[in-house]
Amino acid sequence: xxxxxxxxxxxxxxLNPEYPELIEAIVVANKxxxxxxxxxxxxxxxFTRIKxxxxxxxxxxxxxxxxxVSLTSHSESMQSKADTRAVTSxxxxxxxxxxxxxxxxxVGKSTISINLAVAxxxxxxxxxxxxxxxxxxxxxxLVGDRQKPKKSKAGKILPIQKYNISLMSIGFxxxxxxxxxxxxxxxxTAVSQMLNDVEWGQLDYLIVDMPPGTGDVQLTMAxxxxxxxxxxxxxPQDLALIDAIKGIEMFKKVNVPxxxxxxxxxxxxxxxxxxxxxxxGFEGAKVExxxxxxxxxGDIPLEIDLRECSDNGKPIMLSKTDSTVSKKFLEIAKxxxxxxEDNSNSEKPNIIIx
Amino acid sequence: MIPxxxxxxxxxxxLTLEYEVKKSVMSAEFLRVNSPSAEVKGHSPAQxxxxxGKRGISINSIELVGNYAIKLIFDDGHSTGIYTWQxxxxxxxxxxxxxxxxxxxxxxxxxxxx
Numbered sequence: 001x002x003x004x005x006x007x008x009x010x011x012x013x014x015l016n017p018e019y020p021e022l023i024e025a026i027v028v029a030n031k032x033x034x035x036x037x038x039x040x041x042x043x044x045x046x047f048t049r050i051k052x053x054x055x056x057x058x059x060x061x062x063x064x065x066x067x068x069v070s071l072t073s074h075s076e077s078m079q080s081k082a083d084t085r086a087v088t089s090x091x092x093x094x095x096x097x098x099x100x101x102x103x104x105x106x107v108g109k110s111t112i113s114i115n116l117a118v119a120x121x122x123x124x125x126x127x128x129x130x131x132x133x134x135x136x137x138x139x140x141x142l143v144g145d146r147q148k149p150k151k152s153k154a155g156k157i158l159p160i161q162k163y164n165i166s167l168m169s170i171g172f173x174x175x176x177x178x179x180x181x182x183x184x185x186x187x188x189t190a191v192s193q194m195l196n197d198v199e200w201g202q203l204d205y206l207i208v209d210m211p212p213g214t215g216d217v218q219l220t221m222a223x224x225x226x227x228x229x230x231x232x233x234x235x236p237q238d239l240a241l242i243d244a245i246k247g248i249e250m251f252k253k254v255n256v257p258x259x260x261x262x263x264x265x266x267x268x269x270x271x272x273x274x275x276x277x278x279x280x281g282f283e284g285a286k287v288e289x290x291x292x293x294x295x296x297x298g299d300i301p302l303e304i305d306l307r308e309c310s311d312n313g314k315p316i317m318l319s320k321t322d323s324t325v326s327k328k329f330l331e332i333a334k335x336x337x338x339x340x341e342d343n344s345n346s347e348k349p350n351i352i353i354x
Numbered sequence: 355m356i357p358x359x360x361x362x363x364x365x366x367x368x369l370t371l372e373y374e375v376k377k378s379v380m381s382a383e384f385l386r387v388n389s390p391s392a393e394v395k396g397h398s399p400a401q402x403x404x405x406x407g408k409r410g411i412s413i414n415s416i417e418l419v420g421n422y423a424i425k426l427i428f429d430d431g432h433s434t435g436i437y438t439w440q441x442x443x444x445x446x447x448x449x450x451x452x453x454x455x456x457x458x459x460x461x462x463x464x465x466x467x468x
Binding site for chain 1 (some may be wrong): 355356357358359360361362363364415418419420421422424426439441
């Protein structure tokens with residue numbers, strides 16, 4: 001694969017020695033070349049021509065079916081505009097945005113997100129779920145759907161409707177096995193687009209499944225997306241808790257209220273002997289929530305059912321409605337809802353310009 | 355910490371922040387010369403610029419930034435200052451001192467408010 005990449009760059013060099021300098025990213029996957037070029041916005045005509053020229057040239061490479069060249073503009077005025085603008089337009093009719101975050105990856109944040117979304121929906125609210133984990137989108141797998149989103153008449157992307165939830169994920173837009181080799185600013189652009197250019201419509205709640213970590217991307221999102229609150233997911237293990245605390249600190253810094261902590265994989269009950277094992281420690285998140293002075297929203301045990309439902313693409317909230325886990329999710333959803341309602345009046349200041 | 359109301363006066367030269375129990379009033383000039391923007395503050399205290407000639411400046415518009423700040427857009431085109439609630443409070447608390455320092459700085463550098 002990397003040979004194709006080198007070859008492609010060589011070909012660009014032959015077309016014009018300056019072209020390789022314009023390359024922002026180049027990815028070869030599934031016999032396709034994805035190329036993004038730095039574009040000068042004022043010379044869009046020239047760049048459109050360059051794009052066609054490159055697409056033609058590169059599709060002649062052996063073993064390549066198609067070439068997709070995208071033009072990206074980072075002229076100064078554009079960037080500063082994008083940087084300071086609050087991300088609001090596509091979500092103007094969304095009443096509450098809740099982010100589900102964890103400092104550490106692999107603690108089950110996406111599983112919690114989808115089940116929480118379904119649970120809030122079962123309480124009678126309209127719910128959307130945005131998978132902001134661009135590097136490892138899990139939502140398509142968790143809902144067992146990979147259909148391509150359609151466009152509305154106004155040219156906006158329509159969210160995928162599944163299980164009564166409006167869904168959007170980068171996983172619906174790119175092939176499953178193609179990695180996203182992107183730098184931070186591109187991730188932020190992609191997430192902003194999934195907020196702004198998706199026709200979310202009227203929603204009571206939009207759950208944002210955040211990428212794990214407390215880096216640049218997460219901080220930028222926490223700053224720019226007008227979030228009503230954040231839910232922190234952690235396992236009881238110290239290692240995960242250390243990172244969860246960083247997550248709490250990050251949201252506090254940008255005044256996003258912490259709705260509380262959820263402890264995932266809290267305990268394991270052996271299906272054979274019914275013996276309870278605390279694989280990742282006992283009540284770690286509960287204790288830490290108290291230390292951090294945030295609420296504890298509930299614990300979700302490590303259960304084979306939950307894993308199986310997730311892998312089969314039907315959330316446990318829908319496939320095993322009577323299970324303990326489903327009941328726990330419903331309890332958590334009720335807590336989240338009441339906390340949001342308590343907060344909603346006091347938060348946003350009014351701007352009055354006479 | 356978070357103000358309830360943010361009010362721009364009719365002549366657009368005065369910003370009032372109303373909190374639960376207290377109120378703070380600051381002039382557009384004061385806010386402009388103390389903009390937290392890197393254009394003014396630089397990236398270290400040594401890089402700080404003294405902004406002069408801003409008497410009578412007005413604020414064109416105010417935008418909320420997430421839940422933690424506002425962005426003020428001034429009529430001289432300056433729009434990169436993100437004023438966090440915390441920073442606004444610090445400015446108001448130290449208003450007299452900061453203003454005095456500003457005036458003496460102007461004098462030292464031979465600059466004027468006009």
